[in-house]
Amino acid sequence: MKKDFLWGAALSNVQAEGGYLEDGKGLNVYDTLVVTPEKGIVPMFCDTKVATDHYHHYKEDIDLMAEMGFKAYRFSVVWSRIHPQGDDEVPNQKGLDYYEDMVDYLLEKGIEPVVSLVHFDMPDHLLRKYNGFLNKQVIDFYAKHVEAVVSRLQGKVKYWLTYNEINLAPYQSDLVAGAYRPDDMSLAELFAHLSVNTAIAHARAVEVIKRIDAKAWIGGMIGHAPFYPLTCRSEDIIAADFKNKMHNYLPFDIMTSGQLPEYFINFVEKRNIDILFNEDEKQVVKDASEKLDYLAFSYYRSGVQSSFDDIEDLIELEDAILFDQRGLKNPHYTANEWGWQIDAEGLRYSLIDLYDRYHKPLFIVENGIGIDEKLVDGKVYDDERISYYQKHITSLKRAVEHDGVDLLGYLAWSPIDFLSSHKEIRKRYGFVYINRDFDDLLDLKRYPKKSFYWYQKVIKSDGEDLENNIDY
Template sequence: MIKKSFPNNFLWGGAIAANQAEGGYNEGNKGLSVQDTVRYNKNLNRKDLSTVKKFSSETIKQALQEKDNLESYPKRRGIEFYKYYKEDIALFKEMGFKVFRLSIAWSRIFPNGDELEPNEEGLAFYDQVFDELQKQDIEPLVTISHFEMPLGLVEEYGGWQNRKLIEFYVRYAKVLFNRYKDKVKHWITFNEINAVNFTPFTSSGLVKDRIENYQQATFQAAHHQFVASALAVQEARKIISDVKIGCMIARFTTYPATPKPEDIMQMTHDDQYKNFFFTDVQVRGYYPSYMNRYFIENNITIEKVEGDNSILKKGTVDFVAFSYYMSMISSANPEHLEQTAGNLVGGIKNPYLEASDWGWQIDPIGLRYSLNQLYDRYQKPLFIVENGIGAIDKLEPNEEIHDSYRIDYFKKHIEQMREAIIDGVDLMGYTMWSPIDIISSGTSEMSKRYGFIYVDQNDDGSGTLKRYRKDSFYWYKKVIESNGEQLD
């Protein structure tokens, strides 16, 4: 039989990250995270605004000297979800959310990262959030580590290149599973785990000027995260009987620049190294053979200890989650081709696609292609946990926000999701990014807005923080009410 629509139990919702939304960076005994060192540079133009990739010992030192500076470090204030969570969850309920993806700030639970006992104030905060979600009949989908590891694990251990972090992560995960086992049934171990190759500081705590062999360190960090993820999967199944726990990547969908065999081969390698390596290990439970040649040719040696391979095999995930924002182009000779921006990393411009205000290429059909490719490869349920468009929104004098461009973006992507389901893909849910305006991950600005809910806050932190419903808010409400049938 052919499925012709979204399943009745399809999980519609939205997603945020603690470091972009919560604020309260110095409340409830929270420690500093890597994101508390991300500085917003108002003097840079939009094209050059990304700050995530430019970290050194000096930038960390400066951030520690400016602990009370909220204007220059926007992720320390977020949109104050820490205080407004009840109001925001009520708005999600009004839209009809079935699921809400959020992350837990690791440094709220273990302020330095290596403590033996967790911080009760941090645990109590998330109890309140989950209780409010339960009250509103919204299921939480929780990311254990979403680019917000404690800064102490960077300063004292060198980040995820140090095997000790496996122990600290598993301790942290077990605390979460035991505390919230009756409140949270869906988990993700690491957000966009393949980001270690593109944003190694915020994803893995690697500081470039402290590392001799940077590429070696990134793959060693990835290995430690693989092991930590697999151990967390095993612990979750011991503690939570009906748990569903998945992995997540940033999906870099790629096409060959031309039909030349060299370009098609480059596309194959890009898919392997940027995407499939990370899901192959977590879904299949072992390192794929195509990485052997890559490691040899790049002088990379993964240091494993006895038992690692067995851990990976036993800790495979239940579902595959991914973010999808744009597609890319692969070329064996990219030097003379026009470049454009994208999620985590830029790439070659596709002349057949439109782009967002930030240069991200808009490709709804690429989402269908990705869903088919991932499901054919793994035969596991898929979950789209990020998809959205950053844009400049205008609050009108009558307090309305007309964002037809956002509605058009989501309509076209949801249409392709339905097509993928007809193709036979097992798609369990969709949490768009982000249901409410939050601080941008890559640029740390507020002007780059993703939400169906407008937050009155400027890049410098000024504003009332009042929430306003955009046109897209009412549109998504109809989408959920109709289970994806009403898109106009």
């Protein structure tokens, strides 16, 4: 690995902070999210009032990251902590102070901050009053938010991410895009409108960041899950190709080319969807494509896709593929308790595929496994997590060292335990166990897991020593 490779980890502040309405913070879409349980073991949902109290423990948590040897740490600036309502005339200074203090402390510890600008944290007011990114006025509010954050942190933050997992906006619209689908709007229409509007939002953010700090490095980000054909049948191969274009490639195709790809235009025209994309917006998107520095993605699992033999109409068939809820499984892979299949070499495939398609530096900004864990005598023996990371880091090294992929860094998910995107405390991701239960906050004490010391060794050896031989 190259000497400046960014080893580290990442989290979503809205899922970790707590500090519910403290210091001027407003409600956001994660605070008010009505959770649909994942399939798998019985969930343990929490509210967001405390989460894992990162708001009051961030220096202690960063100290633990420094002890692990992090080169970089990705976190998110909670939108509703800076603009509590979203349409506020002026930003909340206490919110800006908090994140500047965090960045200063990271730099003091020698850790490169990587900052996400929207990550499940749109102010709830923008959802209730404007219907989020379905309303282009919210794009203006977002650009104003970005300007406030970047103006405060310019020169201190090099790496910016405009929008966390932007491709998931049409699928989890309330959480990712702060929008509810109107009763008279089809799923395909929602997909089309949010794909265009979030692309404009990304482009506006690029413009703002580069205008304020020309030296900043800006990346777009998707939640990447490659879809393999379930069988070698041509119908399944076509289905998987369509799913990958619409689910994985579309945002990056727009970000890098500066225009809507022909397959998306065809999708819209075949359904008689009237998308609103004026000449000024087209120019903003085009200009942003020439300023994009890298592409980032999360990777947890791959998927499989098949066609629907009982659907003859091609429009109906494509829509069924795009919004497939069958939960198809790859027979070659095992899964965690929540049914997320583990496909480590799929990370190598993703890196090769994305680098060959876009020829831009890539950045893995999330990768990890959720596990149901218990603290016993102050320790957590998470060998399952170590095994997961061993395989995925081996995979990315092959992509870099053998396949020639230009990779900026690897950020594991996550440094500490926090609530999952489903407000789930039973599903733990961290290298550090935080002592709280579903209905009892306990003492919120931090306990390094076995993986903490293993990842410390991995970073120190620059990814060469992956052996699970920690004396814990």
